[in-house]
Amino acid sequence: MATTTTYAVRGMTCDHCARAVTEEVTALPGVTAVDVDVPAGRVVVTSDRPLDDAAVAGAVEEAGYEVAAP
Ligand SMILES: [Cu+2]
Secondary structure (H helix, E strand, C coil), rough: CEEEEEEECEEEEHHHHHHHHHHHCCCCCCCEEEEEEECCCCCEECCCCCCCCHHHHHHHHHHHEECCCC
C-alpha cells in the first residue's frame, strides 16, 4: 500500500536543488514518487512501504540540504 509523507526541507532555492533532492530520495528503497515544492520548502515522498525518516533525512543531506525537525 502506498504511503505518502511530507517533509520540511531547508535550504532549497531553485530547480537544481529540487532535482538533487529528487535524485537522492528516489534512490531509496520503495520510493515511487518524489514531489518537491521549492518555495514552500516541502518534499512529498510516496513509497510502497513505510518510510524510514532517518534514511530520507540522510538522502536529503546527501543532496546538500536539511530536513527540518517536525
Ligand atoms: Cu538550487
